[in-house]
Amino acid sequence: MPKISIIAKDGTPFELQVEAGSTVMENAVRNSIPGIVSECGGACACATCHVYVDEEWIERVGPPGSIEADMLEFAYDVRSTSRLSCQIKVSEEHEGLTMHVPERQS
Amino acid sequence: MISMSNNPIDQGARIVVIGAGQAGFTACAKLRELGHPGPITLIGEEAHPPYQRPPLSKGYLLGEMTEDRLYFRPINFYQERSIDLRLSERVGFIDRVSKVVGLSNGSTVPYDRLILTTGARPRSLPAEIGGDLEGVFYVRNLADINSMAHHFRPGQHVLIVGGGYVGLEAAAVSAKLGLEVTLIEASQRILQRVACPQTSAYFRNLHGKEGVVLCEDTGLKRLSGEDGHVRSAELADNSVLPIDFVIVGIGVVPNVELAEAAGLTIDNGIAVDEDCRTSDPDIYAAGDCASFPWRSRRIRLESVGNAIEQAESVAKALMGQSSGYEAKPWFWSDQFDVKLQIAGYSQGYDNVATRKSVGDGVSYWYYRGGDLLAVDAMNDPRVYMVAKRLIEAGTSPDPTVVSDPATDVKSLLP
Numbered sequence: 001m002p003k004i005s006i007i008a009k010d011g012t013p014f015e016l017q018v019e020a021g022s023t024v025m026e027n028a029v030r031n032s033i034p035g036i037v038s039e040c041g042g043a044c045a046c047a048t049c050h051v052y053v054d055e056e057w058i059e060r061v062g063p064p065g066s067i068e069a070d071m072l073e074f075a076y077d078v079r080s081t082s083r084l085s086c087q088i089k090v091s092e093e094h095e096g097l098t099m100h101v102p103e104r105q106s
Numbered sequence: 107m108i109s110m111s112n113n114p115i116d117q118g119a120r121i122v123v124i125g126a127g128q129a130g131f132t133a134c135a136k137l138r139e140l141g142h143p144g145p146i147t148l149i150g151e152e153a154h155p156p157y158q159r160p161p162l163s164k165g166y167l168l169g170e171m172t173e174d175r176l177y178f179r180p181i182n183f184y185q186e187r188s189i190d191l192r193l194s195e196r197v198g199f200i201d202r203v204s205k206v207v208g209l210s211n212g213s214t215v216p217y218d219r220l221i222l223t224t225g226a227r228p229r230s231l232p233a234e235i236g237g238d239l240e241g242v243f244y245v246r247n248l249a250d251i252n253s254m255a256h257h258f259r260p261g262q263h264v265l266i267v268g269g270g271y272v273g274l275e276a277a278a279v280s281a282k283l284g285l286e287v288t289l290i291e292a293s294q295r296i297l298q299r300v301a302c303p304q305t306s307a308y309f310r311n312l313h314g315k316e317g318v319v320l321c322e323d324t325g326l327k328r329l330s331g332e333d334g335h336v337r338s339a340e341l342a343d344n345s346v347l348p349i350d351f352v353i354v355g356i357g358v359v360p361n362v363e364l365a366e367a368a369g370l371t372i373d374n375g376i377a378v379d380e381d382c383r384t385s386d387p388d389i390y391a392a393g394d395c396a397s398f399p400w401r402s403r404r405i406r407l408e409s410v411g412n413a414i415e416q417a418e419s420v421a422k423a424l425m426g427q428s429s430g431y432e433a434k435p436w437f438w439s440d441q442f443d444v445k446l447q448i449a450g451y452s453q454g455y456d457n458v459a460t461r462k463s464v465g466d467g468v469s470y471w472y473y474r475g476g477d478l479l480a481v482d483a484m485n486d487p488r489v490y491m492v493a494k495r496l497i498e499a500g501t502s503p504d505p506t507v508v509s510d511p512a513t514d515v516k517s518l519l520p
Protein backbone atom coordinates (compact mmCIF):
# COMPACT_ATOMS: atom_id res chain seq x y z
CA MET A 1 0.00 0.00 0.00
CA PRO A 2 2.08 2.94 -1.23
CA LYS A 3 1.50 6.39 0.20
CA ILE A 4 0.98 9.23 -2.27
CA SER A 5 0.24 12.89 -1.73
CA ILE A 6 -1.87 15.32 -3.64
CA ILE A 7 -1.67 19.03 -2.92
CA ALA A 8 -4.95 20.88 -3.46
CA LYS A 9 -4.91 24.26 -5.15
CA ASP A 10 -5.18 26.10 -1.82
CA GLY A 11 -2.04 24.27 -0.67
CA THR A 12 -3.76 21.70 1.55
CA PRO A 13 -1.83 18.43 1.32
CA PHE A 14 -3.73 15.14 1.20
CA GLU A 15 -1.71 12.07 2.11
CA LEU A 16 -3.34 8.88 0.88
CA GLN A 17 -2.52 5.27 1.54
CA VAL A 18 -3.60 3.62 -1.70
CA GLU A 19 -3.98 0.18 -3.17
CA ALA A 20 -1.46 -0.80 -5.82
CA GLY A 21 -3.28 -1.08 -9.15
CA SER A 22 -5.78 1.67 -8.42
CA THR A 23 -5.56 4.98 -10.26
CA VAL A 24 -4.63 8.31 -8.72
CA MET A 25 -8.00 9.71 -9.83
CA GLU A 26 -9.99 7.00 -8.03
CA ASN A 27 -8.19 7.71 -4.80
CA ALA A 28 -8.52 11.46 -5.17
CA VAL A 29 -12.24 11.13 -5.78
CA ARG A 30 -12.85 8.66 -2.96
CA ASN A 31 -11.20 11.13 -0.63
CA SER A 32 -13.09 14.10 -2.09
CA ILE A 33 -9.96 16.06 -2.93
CA PRO A 34 -11.23 19.38 -4.25
CA GLY A 35 -10.42 20.20 -7.86
CA ILE A 36 -10.38 16.65 -9.26
CA VAL A 37 -13.73 16.52 -11.04
CA SER A 38 -13.53 13.33 -13.07
CA GLU A 39 -16.82 13.50 -14.96
CA CYS A 40 -16.20 10.42 -17.08
CA GLY A 41 -15.10 8.24 -14.19
CA GLY A 42 -11.76 7.33 -15.74
CA ALA A 43 -12.68 6.70 -19.39
CA CYS A 44 -10.04 9.22 -20.56
CA ALA A 45 -12.90 11.13 -22.18
CA CYS A 46 -13.30 14.35 -20.18
CA ALA A 47 -9.88 15.74 -19.12
CA THR A 48 -11.28 16.93 -15.79
CA CYS A 49 -8.83 14.93 -13.68
CA HIS A 50 -5.68 16.87 -14.66
CA VAL A 51 -2.75 16.97 -12.20
CA TYR A 52 0.87 18.12 -12.21
CA VAL A 53 3.32 15.42 -11.25
CA ASP A 54 6.21 16.75 -9.18
CA GLU A 55 9.36 17.19 -11.24
CA GLU A 56 11.39 14.49 -9.48
CA TRP A 57 8.64 11.93 -10.11
CA ILE A 58 7.90 12.57 -13.74
CA GLU A 59 10.40 10.07 -15.06
CA ARG A 60 9.11 7.20 -12.90
CA VAL A 61 5.47 8.01 -13.63
CA GLY A 62 6.17 8.24 -17.33
CA PRO A 63 4.70 10.27 -20.18
CA PRO A 64 1.01 10.33 -21.11
CA GLY A 65 -0.36 7.81 -23.62
CA SER A 66 -1.40 9.09 -27.03
CA ILE A 67 -5.13 9.68 -26.36
CA GLU A 68 -4.26 11.21 -23.03
CA ALA A 69 -1.67 13.53 -24.61
CA ASP A 70 -4.20 14.67 -27.21
CA MET A 71 -6.73 15.52 -24.50
CA LEU A 72 -4.11 17.24 -22.34
CA GLU A 73 -2.96 19.46 -25.17
CA PHE A 74 -6.18 21.43 -24.74
CA ALA A 75 -6.52 21.31 -20.97
CA TYR A 76 -6.24 24.46 -18.88
CA ASP A 77 -2.61 25.55 -18.15
CA VAL A 78 -0.86 22.39 -19.37
CA ARG A 79 2.77 21.90 -18.41
CA SER A 80 5.45 19.38 -19.24
CA THR A 81 4.54 17.58 -15.99
CA SER A 82 0.80 17.37 -16.76
CA ARG A 83 -1.01 14.02 -16.59
CA LEU A 84 -4.61 12.89 -16.44
CA SER A 85 -4.79 11.26 -13.03
CA CYS A 86 -7.21 8.55 -14.19
CA GLN A 87 -4.43 7.22 -16.41
CA ILE A 88 -1.83 6.95 -13.62
CA LYS A 89 -1.91 3.49 -12.05
CA VAL A 90 -0.19 3.44 -8.72
CA SER A 91 2.33 0.69 -8.04
CA GLU A 92 4.62 -0.13 -5.13
CA GLU A 93 7.39 1.94 -6.73
CA HIS A 94 5.27 5.04 -6.31
CA GLU A 95 5.79 5.35 -2.55
CA GLY A 96 6.00 9.11 -1.92
CA LEU A 97 4.59 10.21 -5.30
CA THR A 98 3.54 13.86 -5.06
CA MET A 99 1.18 15.75 -7.36
CA HIS A 100 -0.48 19.17 -7.48
CA VAL A 101 -4.04 20.04 -8.52
CA PRO A 102 -4.28 22.79 -11.17
CA GLU A 103 -6.10 26.08 -10.64
CA ARG A 104 -9.09 24.77 -12.58
CA GLN A 105 -10.06 21.87 -14.84
CA SER A 106 -11.43 23.69 -17.88
CA MET B 107 -41.80 30.14 -16.22
CA ILE B 108 -40.32 33.18 -14.53
CA SER B 109 -37.12 32.68 -12.59
CA MET B 110 -37.66 33.67 -8.96
CA SER B 111 -35.15 35.66 -6.97
CA ASN B 112 -32.83 33.38 -5.12
CA ASN B 113 -32.69 33.85 -1.40
CA PRO B 114 -30.47 31.32 0.29
CA ILE B 115 -32.29 28.67 2.28
CA ASP B 116 -32.19 28.78 6.11
CA GLN B 117 -29.28 26.98 7.71
CA GLY B 118 -31.66 24.50 9.24
CA ALA B 119 -33.63 23.88 6.02
CA ARG B 120 -34.40 20.20 5.53
CA ILE B 121 -33.43 19.03 2.07
CA VAL B 122 -34.86 15.78 0.74
CA VAL B 123 -33.52 14.25 -2.48
CA ILE B 124 -35.46 11.50 -4.26
CA GLY B 125 -33.31 9.20 -6.42
CA ALA B 126 -29.78 8.20 -5.37
CA GLY B 127 -28.09 8.21 -8.78
CA GLN B 128 -25.64 10.56 -10.48
CA ALA B 129 -27.69 13.72 -10.02
CA GLY B 130 -28.94 12.91 -6.51
CA PHE B 131 -25.44 12.15 -5.27
CA THR B 132 -23.98 15.27 -6.88
CA ALA B 133 -26.66 17.56 -5.43
CA CYS B 134 -25.99 16.31 -1.89
CA ALA B 135 -22.21 16.47 -2.21
CA LYS B 136 -22.36 20.00 -3.66
CA LEU B 137 -24.74 21.25 -0.95
CA ARG B 138 -22.29 20.14 1.72
CA GLU B 139 -19.34 21.55 -0.21
CA LEU B 140 -21.11 24.91 -0.40
CA GLY B 141 -21.65 24.76 3.35
CA HIS B 142 -25.30 23.89 3.93
CA PRO B 143 -25.33 22.66 7.54
CA GLY B 144 -28.96 21.47 7.75
CA PRO B 145 -30.34 17.95 7.36
CA ILE B 146 -29.99 16.25 3.97
CA THR B 147 -31.80 13.00 3.21
CA LEU B 148 -31.00 11.04 0.03
CA ILE B 149 -33.56 8.34 -0.76
CA GLY B 150 -32.91 5.63 -3.35
CA GLU B 151 -34.84 2.51 -4.26
CA GLU B 152 -31.74 0.58 -5.34
CA ALA B 153 -29.75 -1.45 -2.82
CA HIS B 154 -26.37 0.07 -3.75
CA PRO B 155 -24.88 3.41 -2.77
CA PRO B 156 -24.91 5.84 -5.71
CA TYR B 157 -22.82 4.53 -8.59
CA GLN B 158 -21.74 5.31 -12.15
CA ARG B 159 -23.84 3.83 -14.92
CA PRO B 160 -21.60 4.24 -18.01
CA PRO B 161 -19.36 1.27 -17.11
CA LEU B 162 -22.46 -0.96 -16.92
CA SER B 163 -22.37 -1.31 -20.70
CA LYS B 164 -18.57 -1.04 -20.88
CA GLY B 165 -15.86 -2.11 -18.41
CA TYR B 166 -18.17 -3.60 -15.79
CA LEU B 167 -20.05 -5.73 -18.31
CA LEU B 168 -16.68 -6.88 -19.66
CA GLY B 169 -15.75 -8.00 -16.17
CA GLU B 170 -12.84 -5.56 -15.94
CA MET B 171 -14.18 -3.64 -12.96
CA THR B 172 -15.33 -4.68 -9.52
CA GLU B 173 -18.60 -3.43 -8.14
CA ASP B 174 -17.13 -1.21 -5.43
CA ARG B 175 -15.17 0.70 -8.06
CA LEU B 176 -18.47 1.85 -9.54
CA TYR B 177 -19.50 3.67 -6.37
CA PHE B 178 -18.98 7.41 -6.47
CA ARG B 179 -17.97 7.36 -2.81
CA PRO B 180 -17.51 4.76 -0.11
CA ILE B 181 -20.40 4.54 2.32
CA ASN B 182 -18.54 6.42 5.09
CA PHE B 183 -18.57 9.55 2.90
CA TYR B 184 -22.29 9.90 3.60
CA GLN B 185 -21.88 9.30 7.33
CA GLU B 186 -18.99 11.76 7.65
CA ARG B 187 -21.03 14.46 5.96
CA SER B 188 -24.28 13.67 7.77
CA ILE B 189 -26.04 12.79 4.54
CA ASP B 190 -28.84 10.47 5.60
CA LEU B 191 -28.60 7.91 2.80
CA ARG B 192 -31.63 5.63 2.74
CA LEU B 193 -31.20 2.75 0.34
CA SER B 194 -33.78 0.20 -0.83
CA GLU B 195 -36.54 2.69 -0.07
CA ARG B 196 -38.97 3.89 -2.68
CA VAL B 197 -40.84 7.16 -2.46
CA GLY B 198 -44.51 6.53 -3.25
CA PHE B 199 -45.92 10.05 -3.08
CA ILE B 200 -45.18 13.72 -2.53
CA ASP B 201 -47.62 15.73 -0.42
CA ARG B 202 -46.95 19.35 -1.38
CA VAL B 203 -49.44 20.76 1.12
CA SER B 204 -47.95 19.15 4.22
CA LYS B 205 -44.50 19.13 2.57
CA VAL B 206 -43.70 15.48 3.21
CA VAL B 207 -42.72 12.55 1.02
CA GLY B 208 -44.12 9.10 1.72
CA LEU B 209 -41.92 6.00 1.68
CA SER B 210 -42.86 2.49 0.69
CA ASN B 211 -42.40 1.36 4.32
CA GLY B 212 -45.25 3.65 5.36
CA SER B 213 -43.17 6.39 7.00
CA THR B 214 -43.01 10.01 5.87
CA VAL B 215 -40.10 12.43 5.64
CA PRO B 216 -40.74 16.18 5.93
CA TYR B 217 -38.95 18.64 3.65
CA ASP B 218 -38.41 22.35 3.25
CA ARG B 219 -36.91 21.91 -0.22
CA LEU B 220 -37.26 18.82 -2.37
CA ILE B 221 -34.98 17.71 -5.22
CA LEU B 222 -36.23 15.18 -7.76
CA THR B 223 -33.45 13.13 -9.36
CA THR B 224 -35.46 10.07 -10.31
CA GLY B 225 -33.66 9.43 -13.60
CA ALA B 226 -35.15 7.33 -16.36
CA ARG B 227 -36.07 3.68 -16.89
CA PRO B 228 -35.67 1.49 -19.95
CA ARG B 229 -38.60 1.27 -22.30
CA SER B 230 -39.74 -2.34 -21.99
CA LEU B 231 -40.73 -4.99 -24.50
CA PRO B 232 -44.46 -5.74 -24.17
CA ALA B 233 -45.35 -9.06 -22.51
CA GLU B 234 -47.59 -9.87 -25.50
CA ILE B 235 -44.50 -10.36 -27.64
CA GLY B 236 -42.54 -12.28 -25.05
CA GLY B 237 -41.08 -9.38 -23.09
CA ASP B 238 -41.84 -11.18 -19.82
CA LEU B 239 -39.82 -14.32 -20.63
CA GLU B 240 -36.80 -15.20 -18.54
CA GLY B 241 -33.58 -14.35 -20.28
CA VAL B 242 -34.77 -10.91 -21.40
CA PHE B 243 -32.57 -8.23 -19.88
CA TYR B 244 -32.16 -4.44 -19.76
CA VAL B 245 -29.05 -2.38 -19.19
CA ARG B 246 -29.86 0.27 -16.61
CA ASN B 247 -29.05 -0.93 -13.11
CA LEU B 248 -26.26 -2.84 -11.46
CA ALA B 249 -28.85 -5.48 -10.61
CA ASP B 250 -29.65 -5.84 -14.33
CA ILE B 251 -26.01 -6.53 -15.17
CA ASN B 252 -25.43 -8.85 -12.25
CA SER B 253 -28.43 -10.93 -13.23
CA MET B 254 -27.26 -11.42 -16.82
CA ALA B 255 -23.54 -11.92 -16.10
CA HIS B 256 -23.72 -15.73 -16.14
CA HIS B 257 -24.94 -15.70 -19.77
CA PHE B 258 -21.74 -14.09 -21.01
CA ARG B 259 -20.03 -17.31 -22.08
CA PRO B 260 -18.32 -17.85 -25.42
CA GLY B 261 -20.64 -19.38 -27.99
CA GLN B 262 -23.87 -18.14 -26.40
CA HIS B 263 -26.12 -16.38 -28.89
CA VAL B 264 -27.37 -13.00 -27.75
CA LEU B 265 -30.00 -10.94 -29.54
CA ILE B 266 -29.66 -7.23 -28.96
CA VAL B 267 -32.83 -5.27 -29.63
CA GLY B 268 -32.07 -1.62 -30.41
CA GLY B 269 -29.11 0.11 -32.03
CA GLY B 270 -28.63 3.11 -29.77
CA TYR B 271 -25.41 3.68 -27.84
CA VAL B 272 -26.32 1.32 -25.02
CA GLY B 273 -27.26 -1.50 -27.43
CA LEU B 274 -24.13 -1.00 -29.51
CA GLU B 275 -21.89 -1.00 -26.45
CA ALA B 276 -23.53 -4.19 -25.18
CA ALA B 277 -22.98 -5.71 -28.63
CA ALA B 278 -19.30 -4.75 -28.57
CA VAL B 279 -18.76 -6.27 -25.13
CA SER B 280 -20.61 -9.45 -26.10
CA ALA B 281 -18.53 -9.86 -29.26
CA LYS B 282 -15.31 -9.24 -27.34
CA LEU B 283 -16.25 -12.01 -24.91
CA GLY B 284 -16.76 -14.47 -27.75
CA LEU B 285 -20.55 -14.52 -27.93
CA GLU B 286 -22.46 -14.76 -31.16
CA VAL B 287 -24.17 -11.40 -31.51
CA THR B 288 -27.15 -10.34 -33.58
CA LEU B 289 -28.33 -6.75 -33.25
CA ILE B 290 -31.65 -5.65 -34.75
CA GLU B 291 -32.78 -2.08 -35.20
CA ALA B 292 -36.34 -1.26 -36.25
CA SER B 293 -35.48 2.12 -37.80
CA GLN B 294 -33.71 2.48 -41.09
CA ARG B 295 -30.35 2.82 -39.43
CA ILE B 296 -28.64 2.44 -36.06
CA LEU B 297 -28.28 5.66 -34.04
CA GLN B 298 -30.98 7.24 -36.19
CA ARG B 299 -32.41 9.30 -33.34
CA VAL B 300 -29.10 10.76 -32.21
CA ALA B 301 -26.60 10.83 -35.07
CA CYS B 302 -26.10 11.57 -38.76
CA PRO B 303 -26.00 8.82 -41.42
CA GLN B 304 -22.20 9.11 -41.57
CA THR B 305 -21.79 8.25 -37.89
CA SER B 306 -24.26 5.38 -38.28
CA ALA B 307 -22.22 4.07 -41.21
CA TYR B 308 -19.00 4.34 -39.21
CA PHE B 309 -20.37 2.14 -36.42
CA ARG B 310 -22.12 -0.21 -38.82
CA ASN B 311 -18.74 -0.92 -40.45
CA LEU B 312 -16.98 -1.27 -37.13
CA HIS B 313 -19.47 -3.82 -35.79
CA GLY B 314 -19.53 -5.69 -39.10
CA LYS B 315 -15.75 -6.01 -39.03
CA GLU B 316 -15.85 -7.35 -35.48
CA GLY B 317 -18.36 -10.04 -36.37
CA VAL B 318 -21.61 -8.55 -35.06
CA VAL B 319 -24.55 -9.41 -37.32
CA LEU B 320 -26.30 -6.08 -37.63
CA CYS B 321 -29.80 -5.92 -39.15
CA GLU B 322 -31.27 -2.46 -39.68
CA ASP B 323 -34.83 -1.78 -40.71
CA THR B 324 -35.65 -5.03 -38.93
CA GLY B 325 -38.32 -5.09 -36.28
CA LEU B 326 -38.98 -7.79 -33.70
CA LYS B 327 -42.23 -9.70 -34.14
CA ARG B 328 -42.07 -11.82 -31.04
CA LEU B 329 -39.88 -13.79 -28.67
CA SER B 330 -40.78 -17.39 -27.92
CA GLY B 331 -39.65 -19.60 -25.10
CA GLU B 332 -39.61 -23.03 -23.56
CA ASP B 333 -40.37 -23.47 -19.87
CA GLY B 334 -40.64 -19.71 -19.57
CA HIS B 335 -37.14 -19.05 -20.90
CA VAL B 336 -36.58 -17.28 -24.20
CA ARG B 337 -35.32 -19.60 -26.97
CA SER B 338 -36.02 -17.89 -30.27
CA ALA B 339 -36.91 -14.61 -31.91
CA GLU B 340 -39.19 -14.10 -34.86
CA LEU B 341 -38.22 -11.03 -36.85
CA ALA B 342 -40.43 -8.80 -38.98
CA ASP B 343 -39.35 -10.61 -42.16
CA ASN B 344 -40.68 -13.85 -40.57
CA SER B 345 -37.21 -15.35 -40.14
CA VAL B 346 -36.68 -17.19 -36.85
CA LEU B 347 -33.47 -16.89 -34.90
CA PRO B 348 -32.44 -19.36 -32.18
CA ILE B 349 -31.09 -17.38 -29.21
CA ASP B 350 -29.93 -17.91 -25.64
CA PHE B 351 -30.79 -14.50 -24.23
CA VAL B 352 -31.89 -11.00 -25.18
CA ILE B 353 -30.67 -7.54 -24.25
CA VAL B 354 -33.19 -4.77 -24.85
CA GLY B 355 -31.96 -1.22 -25.50
CA ILE B 356 -34.85 0.62 -27.10
CA GLY B 357 -34.54 3.88 -25.23
CA VAL B 358 -35.63 5.18 -21.86
CA VAL B 359 -38.60 7.02 -20.41
CA PRO B 360 -38.12 9.69 -17.75
CA ASN B 361 -39.43 8.83 -14.28
CA VAL B 362 -42.01 11.60 -13.96
CA GLU B 363 -44.93 9.77 -12.32
CA LEU B 364 -44.24 10.98 -8.77
CA ALA B 365 -44.03 14.57 -9.96
CA GLU B 366 -47.06 14.18 -12.19
CA ALA B 367 -49.20 12.77 -9.40
CA ALA B 368 -48.14 15.73 -7.25
CA GLY B 369 -49.43 18.10 -9.92
CA LEU B 370 -46.09 19.46 -11.18
CA THR B 371 -45.82 20.53 -14.81
CA ILE B 372 -44.59 17.73 -17.08
CA ASP B 373 -43.32 18.32 -20.61
CA ASN B 374 -41.16 15.47 -21.93
CA GLY B 375 -39.79 15.22 -18.39
CA ILE B 376 -40.32 17.24 -15.24
CA ALA B 377 -40.33 20.80 -16.56
CA VAL B 378 -37.80 23.08 -14.87
CA ASP B 379 -36.58 26.66 -15.37
CA GLU B 380 -33.00 28.01 -15.73
CA ASP B 381 -32.36 27.29 -12.06
CA CYS B 382 -33.72 23.75 -12.35
CA ARG B 383 -36.82 24.74 -10.39
CA THR B 384 -40.10 22.97 -11.15
CA SER B 385 -43.53 24.61 -11.24
CA ASP B 386 -43.46 24.40 -7.42
CA PRO B 387 -40.83 26.90 -6.18
CA ASP B 388 -39.81 24.57 -3.33
CA ILE B 389 -39.17 21.62 -5.63
CA TYR B 390 -36.24 21.22 -8.03
CA ALA B 391 -35.39 18.52 -10.56
CA ALA B 392 -32.16 17.49 -12.30
CA GLY B 393 -30.70 14.85 -14.58
CA ASP B 394 -32.41 12.38 -16.92
CA CYS B 395 -35.87 13.13 -15.48
CA ALA B 396 -35.83 16.90 -16.14
CA SER B 397 -36.57 18.92 -19.26
CA PHE B 398 -35.18 22.45 -19.40
CA PRO B 399 -35.26 25.53 -21.60
CA TRP B 400 -32.44 25.63 -24.13
CA ARG B 401 -31.99 28.04 -27.00
CA SER B 402 -35.71 28.86 -27.33
CA ARG B 403 -36.95 25.30 -26.94
CA ARG B 404 -37.18 22.64 -24.24
CA ILE B 405 -34.91 19.60 -24.22
CA ARG B 406 -34.05 16.67 -21.97
CA LEU B 407 -30.58 15.11 -21.97
CA GLU B 408 -29.47 11.66 -20.85
CA SER B 409 -25.84 12.12 -19.94
CA VAL B 410 -23.50 12.18 -16.99
CA GLY B 411 -22.25 15.68 -17.75
CA ASN B 412 -25.78 17.05 -17.76
CA ALA B 413 -26.75 15.26 -14.54
CA ILE B 414 -23.69 16.70 -12.78
CA GLU B 415 -24.10 20.25 -14.04
CA GLN B 416 -27.82 20.44 -13.32
CA ALA B 417 -27.43 18.95 -9.85
CA GLU B 418 -24.71 21.48 -9.08
CA SER B 419 -26.98 24.26 -10.33
CA VAL B 420 -29.68 23.12 -7.94
CA ALA B 421 -27.26 23.22 -5.02
CA LYS B 422 -26.08 26.69 -6.02
CA ALA B 423 -29.62 27.97 -6.44
CA LEU B 424 -30.54 26.68 -2.98
CA MET B 425 -27.53 28.42 -1.51
CA GLY B 426 -28.60 31.68 -3.12
CA GLN B 427 -25.98 31.60 -5.87
CA SER B 428 -28.24 31.62 -8.88
CA SER B 429 -26.14 30.31 -11.70
CA GLY B 430 -28.69 30.08 -14.53
CA TYR B 431 -27.97 26.63 -15.89
CA GLU B 432 -26.39 26.79 -19.35
CA ALA B 433 -26.15 23.28 -20.79
CA LYS B 434 -22.85 22.25 -22.37
CA PRO B 435 -23.90 18.90 -23.79
CA TRP B 436 -21.24 16.25 -24.17
CA PHE B 437 -21.15 12.45 -24.26
CA TRP B 438 -18.81 9.57 -24.88
CA SER B 439 -19.10 5.95 -25.93
CA ASP B 440 -16.53 3.14 -26.10
CA GLN B 441 -16.99 0.34 -28.64
CA PHE B 442 -14.19 -2.10 -29.45
CA ASP B 443 -11.09 0.07 -29.84
CA VAL B 444 -13.03 3.16 -30.84
CA LYS B 445 -13.57 6.07 -28.50
CA LEU B 446 -16.43 8.30 -29.59
CA GLN B 447 -16.67 11.74 -28.00
CA ILE B 448 -19.56 14.06 -28.78
CA ALA B 449 -19.53 17.80 -28.15
CA GLY B 450 -22.74 19.79 -28.47
CA TYR B 451 -26.31 18.81 -29.36
CA SER B 452 -26.97 17.91 -32.98
CA GLN B 453 -30.81 18.03 -33.19
CA GLY B 454 -31.88 20.41 -35.96
CA TYR B 455 -28.77 20.10 -38.14
CA ASP B 456 -29.10 20.44 -41.92
CA ASN B 457 -25.56 19.69 -43.13
CA VAL B 458 -22.55 17.69 -42.02
CA ALA B 459 -18.85 18.25 -42.74
CA THR B 460 -16.41 15.33 -42.61
CA ARG B 461 -12.88 15.62 -41.31
CA LYS B 462 -10.24 12.91 -41.55
CA SER B 463 -7.26 13.48 -39.32
CA VAL B 464 -3.82 11.96 -39.49
CA GLY B 465 -4.01 8.44 -38.11
CA ASP B 466 -7.44 6.83 -37.84
CA GLY B 467 -9.30 9.84 -36.44
CA VAL B 468 -12.57 10.78 -38.16
CA SER B 469 -15.07 13.43 -37.17
CA TYR B 470 -18.47 14.63 -38.34
CA TRP B 471 -19.37 18.27 -37.81
CA TYR B 472 -23.09 19.13 -37.60
CA TYR B 473 -24.19 22.54 -38.86
CA ARG B 474 -27.47 24.37 -39.12
CA GLY B 475 -26.81 26.85 -41.89
CA GLY B 476 -23.42 28.23 -40.92
CA ASP B 477 -23.82 27.50 -37.20
CA LEU B 478 -21.82 24.66 -35.71
CA LEU B 479 -24.12 22.61 -33.45
CA ALA B 480 -22.21 19.46 -32.57
CA VAL B 481 -19.29 17.20 -33.45
CA ASP B 482 -18.95 13.41 -33.29
CA ALA B 483 -15.24 12.60 -32.97
CA MET B 484 -14.10 8.99 -33.40
CA ASN B 485 -10.62 8.29 -32.05
CA ASP B 486 -9.90 11.97 -32.36
CA PRO B 487 -9.64 13.58 -28.91
CA ARG B 488 -7.95 16.71 -30.30
CA VAL B 489 -10.96 17.40 -32.49
CA TYR B 490 -13.30 16.76 -29.57
CA MET B 491 -11.45 19.15 -27.27
CA VAL B 492 -11.35 21.89 -29.91
CA ALA B 493 -14.98 21.37 -30.92
CA LYS B 494 -16.16 21.54 -27.33
CA ARG B 495 -14.48 24.91 -26.90
CA LEU B 496 -15.77 26.24 -30.22
CA ILE B 497 -19.35 25.23 -29.45
CA GLU B 498 -19.28 26.60 -25.92
CA ALA B 499 -17.93 29.90 -27.27
CA GLY B 500 -20.54 29.96 -30.06
CA THR B 501 -17.81 30.05 -32.75
CA SER B 502 -18.48 28.34 -36.09
CA PRO B 503 -15.54 27.58 -38.37
CA ASP B 504 -16.18 27.33 -42.10
CA PRO B 505 -17.04 23.70 -42.99
CA THR B 506 -14.69 23.70 -45.98
CA VAL B 507 -11.80 24.71 -43.71
CA VAL B 508 -12.81 22.01 -41.24
CA SER B 509 -12.83 19.34 -43.96
CA ASP B 510 -9.46 20.37 -45.40
CA PRO B 511 -6.93 17.82 -44.09
CA ALA B 512 -4.24 20.52 -44.29
CA THR B 513 -6.02 22.48 -41.55
CA ASP B 514 -4.50 21.97 -38.10
CA VAL B 515 -7.55 21.64 -35.88
CA LYS B 516 -5.87 23.79 -33.25
CA SER B 517 -5.85 26.72 -35.67
CA LEU B 518 -9.67 26.74 -35.58
CA LEU B 519 -9.62 28.11 -32.04
CA PRO B 520 -10.06 31.87 -31.95
Ligand SMILES: Cc1cc2nc3c(=O)[nH]c(=O)nc-3n(C[C@H](O)[C@H](O)[C@H](O)COP(=O)(O)OP(=O)(O)OC[C@H]3O[C@@H](n4cnc5c(N)ncnc54)[C@H](O)[C@@H]3O)c2cc1C
Binds near residue numbers: 124152224413
Ligand atom coordinates in the same frame (compact mmCIF):
# COMPACT_ATOMS: atom_id res chain seq x y z
C1 LIG C 1 -25.71 1.44 -19.63
C2 LIG C 1 -25.60 2.92 -19.64
C3 LIG C 1 -24.49 3.53 -20.24
C4 LIG C 1 -24.35 4.91 -20.23
N1 LIG C 1 -23.25 5.47 -20.80
C5 LIG C 1 -23.08 6.81 -20.75
C6 LIG C 1 -21.90 7.42 -21.28
O1 LIG C 1 -21.02 6.76 -21.81
N2 LIG C 1 -21.77 8.77 -21.17
C7 LIG C 1 -22.73 9.56 -20.57
O2 LIG C 1 -22.55 10.78 -20.48
N3 LIG C 1 -23.87 9.00 -20.07
C8 LIG C 1 -24.06 7.66 -20.15
N4 LIG C 1 -25.20 7.09 -19.64
C9 LIG C 1 -26.26 7.97 -19.09
C10 LIG C 1 -26.01 8.37 -17.65
O3 LIG C 1 -25.63 7.26 -16.90
C11 LIG C 1 -27.27 9.00 -17.09
O4 LIG C 1 -27.56 10.13 -17.87
C12 LIG C 1 -27.13 9.40 -15.62
O5 LIG C 1 -26.95 8.28 -14.82
C13 LIG C 1 -28.33 10.18 -15.18
O6 LIG C 1 -28.29 10.42 -13.81
P1 LIG C 1 -29.63 10.63 -12.96
O7 LIG C 1 -29.20 10.85 -11.57
O8 LIG C 1 -30.48 11.63 -13.64
O9 LIG C 1 -30.41 9.25 -13.07
P2 LIG C 1 -30.02 7.81 -12.55
O10 LIG C 1 -28.54 7.65 -12.51
O11 LIG C 1 -30.83 6.88 -13.34
O12 LIG C 1 -30.54 7.78 -11.05
C14 LIG C 1 -31.89 7.83 -10.69
C15 LIG C 1 -32.11 6.98 -9.45
O13 LIG C 1 -33.36 7.30 -8.87
C16 LIG C 1 -33.98 6.11 -8.41
N5 LIG C 1 -35.42 6.36 -8.25
C17 LIG C 1 -36.32 6.65 -9.23
N6 LIG C 1 -37.55 6.82 -8.70
C18 LIG C 1 -37.43 6.65 -7.36
C19 LIG C 1 -38.36 6.69 -6.26
N7 LIG C 1 -39.64 6.97 -6.44
N8 LIG C 1 -37.89 6.45 -5.03
C20 LIG C 1 -36.57 6.17 -4.82
N9 LIG C 1 -35.66 6.12 -5.80
C21 LIG C 1 -36.08 6.36 -7.05
C22 LIG C 1 -33.61 5.12 -9.49
O14 LIG C 1 -33.76 3.81 -9.05
C23 LIG C 1 -32.15 5.50 -9.74
O15 LIG C 1 -31.30 4.81 -8.87
C24 LIG C 1 -25.36 5.71 -19.63
C25 LIG C 1 -26.49 5.10 -19.04
C26 LIG C 1 -26.62 3.73 -19.04
C27 LIG C 1 -27.81 3.10 -18.39
Ligand code: FES
Binds near residue numbers: 038040049085
Ligand atom coordinates in the same frame (compact mmCIF):
# COMPACT_ATOMS: atom_id res chain seq x y z
S1 FES D 1 -11.64 11.09 -15.36
FE1 FES D 1 -12.26 11.73 -17.33
S2 FES D 1 -10.36 11.87 -18.33
FE2 FES D 1 -9.76 11.25 -16.37
